[in-house]
Amino acid sequence: MDTKRPASFYFLSAFFIVFIIFLYGPTITIGILSFQGPEGGLTFPMRGASLHWFDELFKTQAVGDVWGAFRRSFALGLIVMALTVVFSVMAGMAFRRRFVGATVLFYLIIASLVIPSILVSLGVGLIFSQAGWTVHWLSSGLGAQLTWTLPFGFLIMLAIFNRFNPAYEEAARDQGATAWQTFRYVVLPMIAPSLLGVALFGFTLSYDEFARTLLTAGSRNTLPLEIFGMTTNITTPMLYALGTLTTIFSFVVIGVFIGTLAFAAHRRSRRASDAGKGMV
Amino acid sequence: MTKFLRLPDVRSWLLAMPVTLVLSFFLLLPLLMIVVVSFWGATEYSIYPAFQFDNYQFLFGSSVTYQVFLKTFMYTGITWATTLAIGFTIAYFLAFHVRSQTWQTAFFLLCTIPFWTSNIIRMISWIPFLGRHGLANETLIKLGLIKEPLEWLLYSDFAVILAFVHLYTLFMVVPIFNTMLRIDKSLIEAAHDAGASGLQILTNIIIPLTKPGIMIGSIFVVALVMGDFITVRFMSGSQAANVGRLISNDIGLLAYPSAAATSVVLLVTVILTISIMLRFVDIRKEL
Numbered sequence: 001m002d003t004k005r006p007a008s009f010y011f012l013s014a015f016f017i018v019f020i021i022f023l024y025g026p027t028i029t030i031g032i033l034s035f036q037g038p039e040g041g042l043t044f045p046m047r048g049a050s051l052h053w054f055d056e057l058f059k060t061q062a063v064g065d066v067w068g069a070f071r072r073s074f075a076l077g078l079i080v081m082a083l084t085v086v087f088s089v090m091a092g093m094a095f096r097r098r099f100v101g102a103t104v105l106f107y108l109i110i111a112s113l114v115i116p117s118i119l120v121s122l123g124v125g126l127i128f129s130q131a132g133w134t135v136h137w138l139s140s141g142l143g144a145q146l147t148w149t150l151p152f153g154f155l156i157m158l159a160i161f162n163r164f165n166p167a168y169e170e171a172a173r174d175q176g177a178t179a180w181q182t183f184r185y186v187v188l189p190m191i192a193p194s195l196l197g198v199a200l201f202g203f204t205l206s207y208d209e210f211a212r213t214l215l216t217a218g219s220r221n222t223l224p225l226e227i228f229g230m231t232t233n234i235t236t237p238m239l240y241a242l243g244t245l246t247t248i249f250s251f252v253v254i255g256v257f258i259g260t261l262a263f264a265a266h267r268r269s270r271r272a273s274d275a276g277k278g279m280v
Numbered sequence: 281m282t283k284f285l286r287l288p289d290v291r292s293w294l295l296a297m298p299v300t301l302v303l304s305f306f307l308l309l310p311l312l313m314i315v316v317v318s319f320w321g322a323t324e325y326s327i328y329p330a331f332q333f334d335n336y337q338f339l340f341g342s343s344v345t346y347q348v349f350l351k352t353f354m355y356t357g358i359t360w361a362t363t364l365a366i367g368f369t370i371a372y373f374l375a376f377h378v379r380s381q382t383w384q385t386a387f388f389l390l391c392t393i394p395f396w397t398s399n400i401i402r403m404i405s406w407i408p409f410l411g412r413h414g415l416a417n418e419t420l421i422k423l424g425l426i427k428e429p430l431e432w433l434l435y436s437d438f439a440v441i442l443a444f445v446h447l448y449t450l451f452m453v454v455p456i457f458n459t460m461l462r463i464d465k466s467l468i469e470a471a472h473d474a475g476a477s478g479l480q481i482l483t484n485i486i487i488p489l490t491k492p493g494i495m496i497g498s499i500f501v502v503a504l505v506m507g508d509f510i511t512v513r514f515m516s517g518s519q520a521a522n523v524g525r526l527i528s529n530d531i532g533l534l535a536y537p538s539a540a541a542t543s544v545v546l547l548v549t550v551i552l553t554i555s556i557m558l559r560f561v562d563i564r565k566e567l
Binding site: 026029083111114127150205 | 288289291292293294295296297298299300302303305306307308309310311312313314317356366369370372373374377387389390391393394396397398399400401402404405406407408409411415418449451471478482499500503506507508509510514527528531536539540544546547550551554558563564567
């Protein structure tokens with residue numbers, strides 16, 4: 001390929017920049033507006049700059065149970081994350097070979113991804129109410145969220161195992177490793193970095209999930225439900241302050257995951273096999 | 281038939297058991313329940329088991345239903361076309377114009393990070409832009425392009441589609457980029473050497489080879505937009521309705537059988553649409 005950039009490169013670069021501004025612009029705008037002065041409103045101009053709205057947010061009485069909602073969402077996110085990783089790896093292992101009913105199960109998992117979230121919410125809510133059970137974020141909420149996170153985790157695991165060389169496991173088996181030992185000491189260390197990706201999906205999709213949790217969370221809201229409730233009765237930049245805080249929290253979570261991944265890859269390349277480099 | 285339950289099959293099923301159980305109880309059973317309840321009756325404050333077609337009769341007898349379905353298809357069609365055009369362009373830029381792999385990864389991450397943040401917040405973020413006194417109106421007035429603030433920017437179909445595009449374009453970018461990366465670069469070089477123009481390479485090589493990615497992205501976008509209710513409610517200021525909102529309104533009125541009947545029709549529509557789209561792509565092969 002020649003090194004001179006074609007004209008289309010500059011056009012596409014400009015398009016990409018505009019797209020990035022489109023993606024991030026609104027988020028940055030509410031980030032700025034959350035520092036609105038006490039007299040300021042939901043739009044520009046800024047009337048001074050202050051931490052007033054963050055301050056308001058911490059005086060909990062005014063806005064309902066934001067911190068309780070955050071704690072619940074955080075806890076639920078961690079639980080969903082753990083279950084998503086474990087269940088997805090297991091299902092991914094199962095799909096490495098053909099088995100009776102695999103196709104049906106595969107399409108069930110795809111269905112879980114494309115079926116409108118509100119139907120899951122409604123259906124789970126109906127089952128619980130007809131069975132006389134109380135909906136709770138830790139039971140019905142957890143289950144409804146798993147129908148959203150598991151397909152992502154599963155598809156990622158399929159992609160990983162599609163590229164996984166079975167020779168390593170054969171070698172382990174040949175040397176007498178049990179099935180569990182093969183998994184624990186050969187497969188798991190090799191797929192560990194990818195599991196971080198599954199975990200990231202599990203946590204963030206749960207933490208931000210709205211529609212599937214709507215009728216299944218019960219009397220105590222998760223954070224997205226709480227925020228949505230606020231949109232109808234709070235018309236001050238406090239809404240932006242909360243939005244900014246949770247977005248920053250999301251960025252920190254994503255940063256931690258990606259940072260860990262990058263670190264692991266770096267370490268891996270440093271401690272990589274010395275095959276072919278040693279003394280002959 | 282002796283081979284029906286071989287030991288490896290049992291092992292696979294045991295491994296797939298947790299996923300199967302979760303989806304059976306929290307997806308299949310709820311959908312079954314919706315189908316059952318769609319035949320039930322309702323009083324003002326409770327629902328009772330029955331086997332009647334009243335809910336469907338009412339649904340298909342009302343002109344609102346057809347308008348709302350039409351609107352849902354309209355949102356889906358426009359959003360699909362827009363996200364495809366933008367998503368393809370971005371993926372094409374990342375895959376073929378960004379040469380360093382580090383930058384490619386960095387830019388790709390930049391495109392995907394918003395996916396892991398809250399949709400609700402991302403919708404709220406449009407208020408200061410699109411509002412009556414928002415940035416868009418203020419800028420247009422300052423430039424002298426308009427005299428009065430445009431009313432249709434926020435709480436309108438325009439806002440709904442803008443939010444859809446904002447939220448879901450990355451569902452196009454990711455699978456299209458993924459398939460583009462797997463296109464053998466030597467094919468493009470060969471075409472180039474044979475005298476093909478950039479446009480010919482795009483239409484004869486890249487687009488045909490990118491079809492599976494386009495299909496996967498389309499499945500995501502179509503399913504998400506057809507099943508949505510919250511984006512339409514929030515961005516239209518409760519002024520527009522799609523099928524999802526019809527359902528959520530009924531739920532709000534505790535009219536569960538009616539909501540269930542609408543849900544069944546939506547479910548059938550979505551499953552039919554997605555099944556047709558799935559015929560054009562083998563997802564397992566594309567992962």
